[in-house]
Amino acid sequence: MNGFEQSLKSAMLDLIPHVQLKADNAENAQIEQVLSRLNTHAMVERAQPYITSDVILQTNQELMGVRLQGLFSGYNNAVSKHIELGKLQTLDKKKYQLVLSRYLANKLGIGVGDKVRVILPEVTSYTPLGRVPMQRLFTVAALYNSKSEADMHLAFSDGKSLRRLMRRADNSDLDISITLKDAFALVPFYASVTDLLSRYEKDDWQTQQGALFAAVAMEKRVMSMLLGLIVIVAVFNILSALSMMVREKQGEVAILQTLGFTPNMIGRVFMVQGLYNGLVGTVIGLILGLIVASNINEVLDILGLSLLGGAKLPVLFSPIGLISMATASIAMSFIATLYPAKKAANVLPAEVLRYE
Structure with missing residues (x-):
């Protein structure tokens, strides 16, 4: 039972934020200050800027809804150790690059180097044909395989491209993703950073996976x-x-x-x-x-x-x-x-x- 619980924790909670902080109109300087303090906290494995959106991936064969996370250069991320094909560094070198799981790539019938259309239903624009969702062609830069449920609904891109697609300003509207050394230590972590989190709306993994x-x-x-x-x-x-x-x-x-x-x-x-x-x-x-x-x-x-x-x-x-x-x-x-x-x-x- 201990091994089963640990395997679930490492597989299912590895790629999602253990704690997510959200502050409307938070400036970059303020976010960097919070990140600097969190990254020196004894209970925190890593803290980084976080941006995500529910999108639709479209190819000639399939149409699938996934959660798209933006990765920012200069910060550690969890997906790098699960990469099987391609290079994650391509996200930093080129715009509009995408990292998919092997499961999603098989379902969509694509591989590394192929194009896939990313559609954001929540962001729309006016055209001669009326109001249409924001969309853009992305190139598959790498495939990962975490062997967990996250493979079925999670994709990654570079944070700047995702922000541009979501029409967000370059100096605000970023969330903070916190990964703890022990995902089950939420209560003592909250108690140790009460003053820091008072200005933020917080959410944690228990909202998504707590029942399991x-x-x-x-x-x-x-x-x-x-x-x-x-x-x-x-x-x-x-x-x-x-x-x-x-x-x-x-x-x-x-x-x-x-x-x-x-x-x-x-x-x-x-x-x-x-x-x-x-x-x-x-x-x-x-x-x-x-x-x-x-x-x-x-x-x-x-x-x-x-x-x-x-x-x-x-x-x-x-x-x-x-x-x-x-x-x-x-x-x-x-x-x-x-x-x-x-x-x-x-x-x-x-x-x-x-x-x-």
């Missing part, structure tokens, strides 16, 4: 509950085993008491025995679990089981989670020893040894 990750979190909680029930069954096994041991070893307990063992000492003997079982079981379980989880895809291949499309199960170990589970397992094992230890401490030597 809430469902994943619910699945993790259900999975934790199921694993907890399994541990509880094991705890009851320890409880029943120790209770049977107390019943079977009453004679030995009575003899130890006659040799000078106090009831507390007798109770500690059984508590140590039960805790030892829980400790050894937890250690063995952790070792075997780590080995199997590390090689889960190889194990599935050996068993002849495979996921659809040849996909591999993602695995991510959480040290805090492992320590928490091990601690809880040992603690529950200890709690399970209290009742049998109390029963053993209450054994009366005279009654047990009466017929010996």
Whole structure:
């Protein structure tokens, strides 16, 4: 579940802003000041100017609606590491260049170097034929493949060309895109930059993808509950085993008491025995679990089981989670020893040894 959540986070949240700031009529000097402060923030991976629009891509074969993002030179971006064909640097050298996903390129029937018409329904102009949407031919400069849902609806161009197409001024109307080192750390991030964000309207990834990750979190909680029930069954096994041991070893307990063992000492003997079982079981379980989880895809291949499309199960170990589970397992094992230890401490030597 940790690996699945991490793969979703890296795939789906990598290409979209984690936080988007919008201030109407913000001057470039003000934006640069905010960007400079954000890029030095400990929780921010990168902050950059941001402009986007919903557009229609048209070719002779297909017509598709996508979200077009503008990239500005001098700033890091997430799409560069996903480029498969072409060069992203072409966006800085030429006007009206486009970066498409491999999925969109296949659907539109085009490749690197081909032309595609970009239509902006929200921006219109007057012509002799009436009011028509703004449109322009773009050249496909590169293809990317992030292997995520973003491939189905996200394209990129250089920010200046997109601003020109949207008829925006060169010194205002830019948003700010913020990518955090941990996309789930929105609350502490907002708390640390309250004064900076007070002048901006803010939006974050939870608006678009929050429902999906809430469902994943619910699945993790259900999975934790199921694993907890399994541990509880094991705890009851320890409880029943120790209770049977107390019943079977009453004679030995009575003899130890006659040799000078106090009831507390007798109770500690059984508590140590039960805790030892829980400790050894937890250690063995952790070792075997780590080995199997590390090689889960190889194990599935050996068993002849495979996921659809040849996909591999993602695995991510959480040290805090492992320590928490091990601690809880040992603690529950200890709690399970209290009742049998109390029963053993209450054994009366005279009654047990009466017929010996």
